[in-house]
Amino acid sequence: MTTMSDPQQGSFRLSMLLNDTRYRSYTFQFIALVLLIALMAFLGVNLMRNLAEAGLNISYDFLGVPAGYDINQTLIDYNSQSSNLRAAMVGIINTLLVAFLACLTATVIGVIAGVARLSKNWLVSKLMSVYVEIFRNIPVLIWILMIYTLMTAVLPAPNAFRGDNATSSMLFDAFAFTNRGVYIPAPVWGPGSMMVVATFILSIIAVVFYRRYAVKLLFETGKLLPTGWPTLAILIVPTLLMFFIMGSPIGLDLPALKGFNFRGGIQIGAPLIALWLALSVYTGAFIAENVRAGIQAIPKGQTEAAASLGLRPKRVMNLVILPQALRVIIPPLISQYLNITKNSSLAIAVGYADITATLGGITLNQTGRAIECVLLLMLFYLTISLSISAIMNVYNKNVSLKER
Amino acid sequence: AATLDDVKARGKLNCGVTTGLVGFAAPNANGEWEGFDVAVCRAVAAAVLGDPKAVEFVPTTGKTRFTALASGEIDFLARNTTWTFSRDVDLKFDFIGVNYYDGQGFMVPKSLGVSSAKDLDGATVCIQTGTTTELNLADFFRSNNISYEPVPIETNAEGQQQYLAGACDTYTTDASGLASTRATFENPGDHVILPEIISKEPLGPLVRHGDNDWGDVTRWVLYALIAAEELGVTSANVEEMSMNTTNPEVARLLGSEGTLGEMLGLDAGWAKNAIASQGNYGEIFAKNIGEETPIGLARGLNAQWTDGGLMYAPPFR
Amino acid sequence: MSDTHAQTVTYVRDTMLPQAAPPSTAQGPVKWLRESLFSSIPYTILTIAALYVIYVLLSGFLPWLLGGVWTTSNIRECREVLDGAAGGCFSVLAERWNQLLFGISYPQDGYWRPTLAFVLLFVAVAPVLFSNLPRQLLIVTALYPFIAFWLIWGGSLLVPVSALLSIVIGYVVYGKLVKTSFAAGLAGGVIAAAVVWFVLSMMTPSLSGVLALEEVASRNMGGFMLNMILGVVCVSLSLPLGILLALGRQSSLPIIKMICVVFIEFIRGVPLITLLFVANVVLAYFLPPGTSFDLILRVIIMITMFASAYIAEVIRGGLAALPRGQYEGAESLGLDYAQSMRLIILPQALKISIPGIVNVAVGLFKDTTLVSIISMFDLVGMIRGPILASTDWNGVYWELWGFAALLFFIVCYGISQYSQWLERQLQTDHH
Amino acid sequence: MAEQAKALQVSDEVAISIQGMNKWYGTFHVLRDIDLTVYRGERIVIAGPSGSGKSTLIRCINALEEHQKGLIEVDGTVLSSDVKNIDKIRSEVGMCFQHFNLFPHLTILENCTLAPIWVRKTPKKEAEEIAMHFLEKVKIPDQADKYPGQLSGGQQQRVAIARSLCMRPRIMLFDEPTSALDPEMIKEVLDTMVELAEEGMTMLCVTHEMGFARQVANRVIFMDEGQIVEQNEPEEFFNNPQSPRTQLFLSQILGH
Amino acid sequence: MAEQAKALQVSDEVAISIQGMNKWYGTFHVLRDIDLTVYRGERIVIAGPSGSGKSTLIRCINALEEHQKGLIEVDGTVLSSDVKNIDKIRSEVGMCFQHFNLFPHLTILENCTLAPIWVRKTPKKEAEEIAMHFLEKVKIPDQADKYPGQLSGGQQQRVAIARSLCMRPRIMLFDEPTSALDPEMIKEVLDTMVELAEEGMTMLCVTHEMGFARQVANRVIFMDEGQIVEQNEPEEFFNNPQSPRTQLFLSQILGH
């Protein structure tokens, strides 16, 4: 393609850099680029000089060196002789763990609260508004600290369970709520337990197929099978049968007070619970708002049209309102998930060993590798948030309503 | 990078202390900082600026203290910090001396019935992160082949809270820290400090590596305080001693003879000011953490070498 | 009664019926109760459950609140007074009131200064928030930063006055030159302001005693005041930055666009905490050796960057909502880029964006509590640190946390109510 | 065509019977003592000024609104708060809204088969055949796989009509089905409705299209202030209105 | 009146000269070898089917779009990529859009004074006088302090015309100025344009209002597929179109 032919072509004057639309965009960009490079150079040179002056250097060798500290809640093998890299891995997994748990519960809380806020029951809807307003208008850090205080200052210490005149007792002899965390029974996998698990997984698959089949049957013959109780039955009966056939291979490891602490079972530490609960209720309040807005964004006419076709309220919800509302709800929901992940970095306030607390906290401190640690930390969060927004873009492309 | 000049120009010394450890550094009800570490800061300010009140106290946690010093936010860190190889060499700091020889201990409630740290198998331990004690703890339990659960905390205040609430069975830090923490309890008698001392913790003030002039100033202020005790100079008699002393070392120290102050880039009365405002090492110890105080620490290793302790100031000559 | 039939359909009403009162089941409290609380069995169960929840919450909360003790000087006395009865030790609030609001090291006889600045804040933001107030009040808004700076940080009044003077002169010069070219105006204005500032700052030290308040260093700011300062300063600073970023991101120049996109996405991708770590531990490495900002300044820089990225996204939404015709209309009249942005596009885009900006501001204000994690003594830091650590008040959690929560709730709820009001306002007044 | 529609037989069988029906919104008395009997095959146009309660009346008939007093009987079923009855009535009565209210997330075909499948339990295949049948009737079978957002207003309204018809209702209610449309599209929709009328569907239609009323209605009902003020055959109604209100209303509408 | 407008003298001076102009959108060739000379005082109507490039042509003249080949000369200034030239041309050429594009946050008066003040550097007072003058001309001086949102479409379009006139352009471009308006309002706007024409303003107007073309234009240009297919005097053009495309187009438009 030719450029705009104009008579002055060839006779290039300096003023054209500013006045000619062809060049001036390059001029501005060039200036911006130069400024950017200058800034980078300035920061870089300073960094070099400062490091040289302090006799430091940038090196990631510390990642391979034993970390030297212990972490209380780890999902992978870790001890004080493991490397700093391993400690960072523990942190990453813990971040993902708490973020995952919080996303799950926040969604549940948010959906319930959001729907309840639209309830015709005045009391319930007012109660939910109060919940939403209170929780989203108070900083999440205060919530985390409050719930943590609630855990540590109000729940009994393990030794309150001790002795003949114990002031606290376990729930069903299986659950213990202490100020160090909550202890729940852990499953013990005996021989043959794999069969039971496999049966259970198969039942889940069967349920999915059953439900699909029900819809298919409806489509083909117009017969509507019940889905409620068969689902339950398929889930429970075969697994239970298999459990007894195999001779009860799965036992429970109940927590019991031994020495200073409860032993056995699964321990969910107080910091994890505080963080998890606080993030859930805080973000739940935001999600409730998103859910409410999403449902309200669907015009009343949709409900009326569906109702006047004879669809029952439950079907109206499932077939007409929800599919539309979800398109509105899911994008903000995903950015709430992102917020949860980012806010989980407040773990550091309660001593939960997430990535900020291990890599950005203890490792940074014990090794003094501030720049390296902060850089790695940012890289981690950036990776997560970029992947989530990539997913979101794909979703948005796929669900956008077809328009003329 | 001449910290001394900066401090003089600014007219204030920026001194890093803990966020609150009674007896070592804590604000009183009026918001004024007091304590053993605080006194060292004030002595440096008195020596350099002639005014013990010309100090900005910057509260730091175990984690933030080193970055505060490295970034220049503070000129001087007096925060019961242990002198270790890696801090000196790898983190590029200079410890100017030791003002308290300490070791790491454990505190447990009496009711727990524990009498030795080796009985702590399976215990939950409150531990300040970013400290040497965190690393020692891991080593101690590993070498004794027993297990524990760490509860990481940021500040002594939090540790105290958790410990009292029973969220941890035992609290471990420098023995001096334990004593001072216990002193603030409602019933200090219900808690015991276990006999094992699991590490050496020589606590001392530190400055950035590389500024030797500033390092010298602060180092010799600290030694002046120690030497003063050895030489019998106290806040009460310092004025008089500087006038008429027969001991030439005292005269050099207090600036009535020689040019030690000038060599440091300070005025002649530098040490006199420091001692006059804060007292000598012994006075400072007694006033803040000594046996007369609720904290009640004995001099022990921190006695003068003449009394069988480790406090030993090089000669002022 | 009509006797309509297919064959004889004609019907004419000769007397109109008057309005009648509805049956009692269709009106009044009975209907309300029936419809909103007990319309069906599950609803009734829900209602009862909700009532129970309310009862449980109130029965725990009210005695604590009403039976509280306000006048003891430490927790032991308080417990003695309470003697096992339910009640809170609110005396901690009374006793530490000033520390909670102003931190530990703000001069005690100067508390009126931030208080006054706080009160003036309302006067200053009112004309921005409510467009029906007299426009003259905007002068107060323009002067506010200088007054507030002087009140809070102290020092001679001449410092803010000369800053104000140089900005005014710079603006006058800009106004003169901008008609010829925006770039010339901007450059001229900045240079003039700098010259005036330089000249005046040569003179002010000699007059430092004039109208001076006691100087207070930034690091002595604390308590809720610190949260307010950080919130207000960072939001106001991040607005212009956010506008620039948004314009940059909308720009057709690929390099400028890319720079803005990378900046915005980077900032939005990392938690504020890591940025605060940067402020706290690594920023100093990137500054020329020897410069030492104090921590507050570094924190303000990072929070401002953080907020501006979010505000940029809000404003970008506002820009995108404007029809293309507005740009073309401006262009066809011969306005250049700077003029059309300033006169046509931004006034409209910003107006649409206000609710979003307010939401960012609320979020940011809540996030100022994060500075307590890098051991600054804001309200949360005060509580976690000095107050809970003190022997006097060790163990009074709920009163303190409740107080902090209440303060934040009042401010944030107030602002979000405002933003909802504004949204309704904007919805109704598209002419 | 008009003549043909008019000539259709109206049976004696009662399709809808409303007796002494009253409705309040809060304390506002919207519908006052409505008595109305609609016979099978009748085509009734309801007219009246804005706010006179036309929509409310129609919506009460298929229980989108609750009435507080009086009796509504549709096809022999009395409308009570019993869910079964409501379901029965709704499957007898189709409704067409001013704003179409198509489901934007479903294709045209899915819009039309949704209710037959889930309510009538018609096998999908069959439902689709029926749907295509009615889509052909409203002349847009080729749009079956598009989404509502991709159609013009007139096409959307015709889909809405087809959607109702797929439930094979015996009575159709229309609430101003053309008032949201551009003039060209109005014709498309009215044509469809005329065809329906010709097939003998019982219809209640709120509309201001007087041409339509003249052409197909066998009764015009005029409402004001929540009451039926006048009803008559279209010719009579337009040429010889009795009540002064009707006269005023007609003068405004026709003069326009 | 029409006769009067037509009778106006067309000078020999060239106002706009376009030679061999081509434009592409990406690879799509929108304008192909356009040659057009407009004399001062001429009133040209551009017609053609949708997508034929009429808007694009007009927008190229005041550089809202860039052309890639050929020469455009307005009032002796060659349109190049030089910002100075573009500014000069834009201040000579006024433009009126289909959707008015008034600035909703400014009053009518401010809309009109904005460009004179900021571009022409006219003192505010003077600018306001000029503005009022032109607002009187378009017959809405009393609306000066209202906001655009408070005016009807026809009034808005007249304000848009006044706004352009305030820059005292020597040439006015109109891009379908009446097609977003209700029929009653079209007349208001056309009247204003006729008046302008009577005063001898050089005008290029994209419109399908053939009445307007007949009344005021002294040349009608027909475009199709980015090319000028036919141009002629209005009488000839309408009564005796030459090209088959024009014939087809006219038959559609006039038959409508």
Ligand SMILES: Nc1ncnc2c1ncn2[C@@H]1O[C@H](COP(=O)(O)OP(=O)(O)OP(=O)(O)O)[C@@H](O)[C@H]1O
């Ligand atoms: N949900 C509601 N709550 C309170 N009042 C209502 C409600 N819906 C309608 N109304 C009132 O009831 C009256 C009758 O409304 P309706 O919609 O039936 O009138 P209409 O005759 O259909 O008018 P239009 O021709 O404007 O559609 C109106 O005055 C209206 O304001």
Ligand SMILES: Nc1ncnc2c1ncn2[C@@H]1O[C@H](COP(=O)(O)OP(=O)(O)OP(=O)(O)O)[C@@H](O)[C@H]1O
């Ligand atoms: N920004 C653009 N990018 C790509 N193609 C475009 C763009 N703008 C217009 N077009 C295409 O250029 C062609 C000419 O457009 P133009 O708007 O000039 O037509 P027009 O004659 O004004 O039609 P109408 O009467 O519909 O306004 C059309 O096919 C259009 O699709």
Ligand SMILES: NC(=O)CC[C@H](N)C(=O)O
């Ligand atoms: N407890 C402390 O704050 C200090 C611990 C230890 N002395 C250290 O320097 O790491």
Ligand SMILES: [Mg+2]
């Ligand atoms: Mg209606």
Ligand SMILES: [Mg+2]
């Ligand atoms: Mg066009």
